[in-house]
Amino acid sequence: MLGLAADRLRADMNRLLSFLFHQGILDEQFLQLQQLQDETSPNFVSEVVNIYFHESEKLLRNLRTLLMDREFSDYNKMGIHLNQFMGSSSSIGAKRIRNVCLAFRAASDQNNRAGCLSALEVLEHEYCFLKNKLHELFQIQQQRVLAAGVRYPMQH
Amino acid sequence: MEVAGEVLASESQLHVLAVDDSHVDRKVIEKLLKISSCKVTTVESGARALQFLGLDEEKGSLGFNGLKVNLIMTDYSMPGMTGYELLKKIKRSSAFREIPVVIMSSENILTRIDSCLEEGAEEFLVKPVKLSDVKRVMNDCIMRGETEGNKRRRVDKRKFEDDNHASSSSSSSIPSSPSSPLPSSPSTAATSSPLHSLKRAKLRDHN
Numbered sequence A: 001m002l003g004l005a006a007d008r009l010r011a012d013m014n015r016l017l018s019f020l021f022h023q024g025i026l027d028e029q030f031l032q033l034q035q036l037q038d039e040t041s042p043n044f045v046s047e048v049v050n051i052y053f054h055e056s057e058k059l060l061r062n063l064r065t066l067l068m069d070r071e072f073s074d075y076n077k078m079g080i081h082l083n084q085f086m087g088s089s090s091s092i093g094a095k096r097i098r099n100v101c102l103a104f105r106a107a108s109d110q111n112n113r114a115g116c117l118s119a120l121e122v123l124e125h126e127y128c129f130l131k132n133k134l135h136e137l138f139q140i141q142q143q144r145v146l147a148a149g150v151r152y153p154m155q156h
Numbered sequence B: 001m002e003v004a005g006e007v008l009a010s011e012s013q014l015h016v017l018a019v020d021d022s023h024v025d026r027k028v029i030e031k032l033l034k035i036s037s038c039k040v041t042t043v044e045s046g047a048r049a050l051q052f053l054g055l056d057e058e059k060g061s062l063g064f065n066g067l068k069v070n071l072i073m074t075d076y077s078m079p080g081m082t083g084y085e086l087l088k089k090i091k092r093s094s095a096f097r098e099i100p101v102v103i104m105s106s107e108n109i110l111t112r113i114d115s116c117l118e119e120g121a122e123e124f125l126v127k128p129v130k131l132s133d134v135k136r137v138m139n140d141c142i143m144r145g146e147t148e149g150n151k152r153r154r155v156d157k158r159k160f161e162d163d164n165h166a167s168s169s170s171s172s173s174i175p176s177s178p179s180s181p182l183p184s185s186p187s188t189a190a191t192s193s194p195l196h197s198l199k200r201a202k203l204r205d206h207n
Helices: A002-022 A028-036 A044-068 A075-092 A095-109 A113-149 B002-011 B023-035 B046-053 B083-091 B110-118 B131-165 B194-205
Strands: B015-019 B039-043 B071-075 B101-105 B123-126
Touching: A002 A113, A028 A044, A028 A075, A028 B023, A028 B131, A044 A075, A044 A113, A044 B023, A075 A095, A075 B023, A095 A113, B015 B023, B015 B046, B023 B039, B023 B071, B023 B131, B039 B046, B046 B071, B046 B083, B071 B083, B071 B131, B083 B101, B083 B110, B110 B123, B123 B131
Parallel strands: B015 B039, B015 B071, B071 B101, B101 B123
Antiparallel strands: none
């Protein structure tokens, strides 16, 4: 019974990861992070991702505040937040988010406020989606750890 | 002999100072460096980096901060002092100009890369930084350590000869060819400490 649960969890995890890679939501940098996870830092990926969520939400808030200001004109300042968001997204392998940031930056370079607002909405949506999927992934991984804990020691 | 070398090697890891305003990137680079057997200190700005080194402009040079830094890896785009400005300050300081500096940047801009290399950066890494990038930097750093070590030994040896022979011939310049091929590096160069590699080089020199 326990063996089946562990197998099903592993299948779920692989299916989710496949989906995320196939859809271009994540790229090989995420795999690199997984490879860095080891016995000395068994929660490395989720720790990095949680820092990313924390940083991202701040940056997204800043971007929205800037753009919602009727007298907004500081594209420079917006560019700084955008570059930070783009950098950290690329560092965790959040490929799709990074690509939306590129489009956002293009609009910003042209001082195209409407284009920026539009890009920001897409960004917020993509960020929400990624956050949900990664939470799902971490939940499955946690359940796997628990399932493995109840195994008989001799089995794989 | 090898055993003694191994014991010493574990006590002398490379100490890397990593500078990045992004918390995510600091966490990742720290892990990459620890996996590559380095001691790591991360700071969030150029100003903090200078403070750590003891090169705080406001307080004047306070000297070394205990733990010697063997390598500095810094992000390029940071608020306040950029990585480029930090690089310049380090290369223009007599105390720290010998420390190799590696620049990391998410932008692959040729003029940016050129100006960093011109100011004396060892390497320019494009983000996201991977384990293979870090291992390569470590290799280059250790090789450089070997070259510097050999240079220093030649200088000391020559000085000793000059003092003892009281020769009238002027001492010729020490061959300093950073691009000269080194003796084949040990296959474990990526993970061995500089001290360990220096010991190997020394053994080869005497053969």
